[in-house]
Amino acid sequence: MPVIAFLLAVFVVTVEQLSQWRYGPMGIVALTLLAIGIRSRNHTCSAIGAVALALLVTRPAL
Secondary structure, rough: HHHHHHHHHHHHHHHHHHHHHHHHHHHHHHHHHHHHHHHHOOOOHHHHHHHHHHHHHHHHOO
């Protein structure tokens, strides 16, 4: 069980770092909103997070 928890923690930190590097602070905010919305089963919060991530991913390159 501790190995699974450790691997999950490493995965979460990696995703957060990649999101921070690629999409900046707004990516972390959107990812956090999505995660909180899924955990608390709040559809509004998860929808806002998902839309924000979708907008960040599909924005044109500058």
